[in-house]
Each structure stands twice: as C-alpha cells, then as structure tokens.
Amino acid sequence: PTSLVWLRNDLRLSDNPALLAAAADGGRIVALYIHETDEGVRAPGGAARWWLNQSLESLGQALGQKCILLIVRCGTAAEVLDKAIAEEGVQSVHWNRRYAPGERDVDQQIKSDLRERGLSVASHIGNMLAEPWTIATGQGKPYSVFSPFWKTLRDFRIEQPLPAPRKLGEALTARGYDRDYGAPKWSRKFEGQWAIGEAAAQKALHDFLDERLEDYPEGRDFPGRDMTSRLSPHLRFGEITARQVWYATQARMEAEPEVRPHAEKFLSELAWRDFSYHQLYHRRDIATVPMQEKYEGMRWHSDAEAEAAWQQGRTGIPIVDAGMRELWQTGYMHNRVRMLAASLLTKNLLIDWRHGERWFWDCLVDGDVANNPASWQWVAGCGLDAAPYFRIFNPITQGERFDAAGDYVRKWVPELKDLPDKWVHDPSSAPDSVLQEAGVSIGKTYPRPLVDLKTSRQRALDRQGEL
Ligand code: FAD
Numbered sequence: 001p002t003s004l005v006w007l008r009n010d011l012r013l014s015d016n017p018a019l020l021a022a023a024a025d026g027g028r029i030v031a032l033y034i035h036e037t038d039e040g041v042r043a044p045g046g047a048a049r050w051w052l053n054q055s056l057e058s059l060g061q062a063l064g065q066k067c068i069l070l071i072v073r074c075g076t077a078a079e080v081l082d083k084a085i086a087e088e089g090v091q092s093v094h095w096n097r098r099y100a101p102g103e104r105d106v107d108q109q110i111k112s113d114l115r116e117r118g119l120s121v122a123s124h125i126g127n128m129l130a131e132p133w134t135i136a137t138g139q140g141k142p143y144s145v146f147s148p149f150w151k152t153l154r155d156f157r158i159e160q161p162l163p164a165p166r167k168l169g170e171a172l173t174a175r176g177y178d179r180d181y182g183a184p185k186w187s188r189k190f191e192g193q194w195a196i197g198e199a200a201a202q203k204a205l206h207d208f209l210d211e212r213l214e215d216y217p218e219g220r221d222f223p224g225r226d227m228t229s230r231l232s233p234h235l236r237f238g239e240i241t242a243r244q245v246w247y248a249t250q251a252r253m254e255a256e257p258e259v260r261p262h263a264e265k266f267l268s269e270l271a272w273r274d275f276s277y278h279q280l281y282h283r284r285d286i287a288t289v290p291m292q293e294k295y296e297g298m299r300w301h302s303d304a305e306a307e308a309a310w311q312q313g314r315t316g317i318p319i320v321d322a323g324m325r326e327l328w329q330t331g332y333m334h335n336r337v338r339m340l341a342a343s344l345l346t347k348n349l350l351i352d353w354r355h356g357e358r359w360f361w362d363c364l365v366d367g368d369v370a371n372n373p374a375s376w377q378w379v380a381g382c383g384l385d386a387a388p389y390f391r392i393f394n395p396i397t398q399g400e401r402f403d404a405a406g407d408y409v410r411k412w413v414p415e416l417k418d419l420p421d422k423w424v425h426d427p428s429s430a431p432d433s434v435l436q437e438a439g440v441s442i443g444k445t446y447p448r449p450l451v452d453l454k455t456s457r458q459r460a461l462d463r464q465g466e467l
Contacts, residue, residue, distance in 0.1 A: 003027060015163075
C-alpha cells in the first residue's frame with residue numbers, strides 16, 4: 001500500500017504526526033507539497049516564499065534519506081492531490097491540521113471527496129500547543145483576553161513531541177519537483193543570512209536555551225541585543241513545533257531550577273502564538289475584518305507618500321526607520337520595533353492597519369497567517385485584548401529607553417551613526433552645531449519627521465473618540 005502525506009506548514013520529520021501515522025500504515029510513503037492557488041488559502045508573501053523554497057529543498061533531502069519521495073507541485077489542492085493519488089496509486093492520505101477558516105474549508109471538502117471515493121483520510125494535530133477548540137472559558141466561549149487564556153494553557157496537557165519515522169528503505173535520489181515557488185528578486189539578499197530547515201531550527205532552539213534564555217525576560221525588549229530565539233520563521237513553516245520548544249524548555253527548567261522564571265516568561269511569549277491561532281480559528285478573517293466591530297467605521301487616511309516613506313524607512317523617526325530597514329534587509333524585525341513601526345503607521349499617520357499588515361506579510365520571512373494580523377490588530381487597537389487605544393507609543397522615548405546607546409539605530413540608519421547618544425533618537429531637535437559635527441543635515445541626509453508626534457497623537461485620540 002502507498003500512503004500520501006500532504007505537507008503544508010509542517011516541513012519537518014520529527015514530531016510530525018501525519019508522517020508517523022503514514023509510516024504506521026506499513027507501506028510506501030510519498031510526501032506532497034502544493035503551492036496552492038485555492039482562493040481561501042493565503043499565498044505566502046515574497047520573503048516567505050524565499051524561505052519556503054529552501055526549506056522544501058532541505059526537507060526533500062531529509063525525506064529522501066528515509067526513502068520518502070517529496071513531490072512539489074503548483075495548483076488547486078484538490079486537482080494536484082487527485083493527480084498525485086492516481087499517479088502514485090495512493091490508498092490513504094494523512095495531513096496535519098491547519099486553522100484558518102479558508103484553509104479548513106479546503107481541507108474539509110477534500111476530506112469528504114476522498115472518503116467518498118473510498119480512500120482513507122486522517123488529519124492530525126497541527127503545530128499548536130493546544131488546538132483552538134480545546135481551550136475555552138468557563139462558559140465554553142473562546143478567550144478574548146490573553147492572561148486567562150495563558151493560565152488555562154499553562155495547565156493543559158500538552159502532547160509530547162513524537163520521534164521521526166524510521167528509515168523505510170534505501171535513500172532516494174529521485175526528485176519530484178515540478179518547479180519552485182517564484183520568490184521575488186529582492187529576496188536574494190537574504191541569502192547567507194539565515195540557516196533554514198529542521199536541523200537549523202533545532203540548533204536555533206538549543207543555542208537559545210544554552211546562551212540566551214537567562215537574559216530573555218530583560219533582554220528581549222532591547223532591539224540592539226540579540227536576546228530572542230529567532231524561532232519565528234522556523235515555527236511559521238513548521239520546521240520545529242511549538243510542542244518541541246515547550247518540552248525542551250521544560251526539560252531545561254527541571255535541570256536548572258534557577259532558570260525557571262526566565263523560562264516561564266519565554267513560554268508565555270510562545271503562548272501568544274497559540275492565542276493568535278485561537279483568534280484566527282474563531283473569527284471570519286482576521287487579516288481584513290477588525291475584531292472589534294466599531295472599528296469598521298474608523299476613518300483612515302490615505303496618504304501614499306507617507307506610506308511609501310514608512311515602507312522604505314524614511315519617516316524621520318530613527319527607531320522606526322531602523323526597524324523598517326532591518327525588515328527590508330533581513331526579512332525580520334525585532335518585536336519591540338514591530339510594535340513601534342505599526343503604532344506610528346496606524347496611530348500617528350492614521351493609515352489603515354491592513355496596509356501595514358500586507359507590507360509585513362510580503363517582507364517578513366516569518367509572515368504568519370495568525371500572528372501577523374492578530375498583532376497588527378492588537379497594535380491598531382481593534383484587536384482582542386488590545387492595548388488601550390490611548391496608550392500610544394512615543395517612538396522617541398521608546399528608543400531612548402530600549403536603545404539608549406543607539407546601537408540599533410546606528411546599525412540600520414548609518415547616516416546617523418556619528419550623532420551623540422543624546423540626539424540619535426531625535427535628530428531633528430539637535431542643535432545645528434551637533435548636526436554639523438555629525439555630518440547630518442535634516443531634510444537632506446536624513447528626513448524631517450513625517451508627523452509631529454504630539455499633535456498626531458492627539459489627532460489619533462480624537463479620531464478614536466468619533467467611534
Ligand atoms: P521570541 O521572543 O524568541 O519568541 C519565541 C516565539 O514565541 C516566537 O517565534 C513566536 O512564535 C512566539 N511569539 C513571541 N512573541 C509573540 C507575540 N507578541 N505574538 C505572537 N507570537 C509571539 N510573529 C510571527 O511569528 N509572525 C508574524 O508575521 C508576526 N507579525 C507581527 C507583526 C506585528 C505588528 C507585531 C507587533 C508582532 C508580530 N509578530 C509576528 C510577533 C513577534 O514580533 C514575533 O513572533 C517575534 O518578534 C519573533 O522573534 P523571535 O522568534 O526571536 O521571538
């Protein structure tokens with residue numbers, strides 16, 4: 001018998017329930033990845049496609065070692081699956097679940113069609129600590145606030161990670177690649193900046209636990225220090241599971257009780273990812289529909305010039321420009337700066353959060369179907385458990401606090417590198433003599449701020465008051 005594993009966001013061998021179940025079927029296994037053109041499935045952004053191509057390459061080799069052929073095709077899921085099933089003589093199909101409403105529709109339809117035709121179809125737990133329907137409030141409702149969600153998740157019996165399947169035969173050299181997923185030219189600059197694939201994900205986790213866990217709670221907010229795990233793109237593509245991260249961290253806590261509080265903080269951040277998926281699962285479309293209904297009536301500004309300046313890191317607000325340039329150069333942005341950049345766009349510039357969400361979606365290697373829109377809605381104030389609208393970040397004081405020596409700004413906005421620390425976050429207020437000495441000319445070598453932070457803050461508050 002031949003079993004087919006339909007891989008989606010689960011590009012790994014270990015802790016892969018679908019793969020292990022296919023191995024238990026006892027026959028030949030083929031793995032299939034589809035660059036889906038189905039309407040309900042959000043196509044990955046440009047930077048994520050760059051990552052995906054390499055992750056598939058790495059997975060294809062690892063599967064080949066186990067005697068499993070990886071086939072990569074493009075088209076609608078149903079058509080591609082039908083063709084592969086016929087060509088390979090498949091009797092049973094396995095996949096790990098995904099959680100966006102549009103994705104679930106596709107999967108459900110396929111499941112019932114295949115079963116009708118006599119195939120055996122099984123779906124398995126996806127890349128979650130707890131699947132979205134397994135956690136609910138006392139009234140059986142979805143959570144809308146993170147802390148009680150986290151409290152419940154903390155006590156949930158999270159499934160133990162599974163081993164990789166055993167080798168099924170001689171290593172394969174054949175490849176079933178139709179084509180890779182066209183990644184944009186601009187993504188080539190990411191080459192050499194990231195280690196991609198399952199082995200790299202495991203290494204990133206263990207390097208983090210060995211070297212940075214202890215400093216995580218305090219260090220995670222400082223963009224100039226490299227204190228976070230950088231696991232997000234690996235989690236996004238399922239090169240590693242949240243369960244593997246959870247249990248590896250737990251093991252560390254047991255071995256070294258003194259790291260317990262640090263590890264708890266890390267686990268609670270990891271839990272935000274599950275919380276985003278909780279929202280994704282229970283809502284219609286979090287990438288386009290505000291979770292708080294009244295925000296449907298929000299009057300956003302349309303200002304193509306300001307939006308382009310924001311995208312290109314030319315807002316005149318150094319920490320935001322640094323973040324937007326880090327994003328463009330690396331496909332990643334530090335979490336604190338993501339918040340500041342999103343806040344400047346949606347509050348000070350009053351530009352619709354959906355525009356920012358789409359830009360991030362295209363530029364982030366970790367652009368995630370749940371985390372990205374949920375975080376944008378959170379910052380914009382229309383999300384669940386959103387920061388109160390009146391808490392509008394001041395990116396200058398935030399910069400002074402979290403990048404006091406200006407290392408992060410100097411790295412990404414080199415035209416400001418010779419400014420003294422005191423002015424590096426607010427160059428337009430610096431005395432002429434200071435600017436001259438640092439070779440900075442406001443309006444020429446570095447832009448004037450797009451908006452006055454104080455008046456634009458008030459404008460945002462007034463606009464909110466209209467709702
Ligand atoms: P760590 O601090 O090491 O955290 C470990 C893991 O926990 C992360 O990889 C992530 O999976 C999860 N996590 C941590 N913080 C958060 C959070 N606030 N919300 C949800 N999950 C979290 N994250 C994405 O994975 N994809 C996105 O597309 C994305 N878009 C974002 C957009 C905005 C506007 C904001 C404010 C945040 C966004 N985030 C997104 C959340 C967060 O910024 C990243 O997960 C984090 O910066 C990734 O770096 P790390 O892996 O080193 O994080």
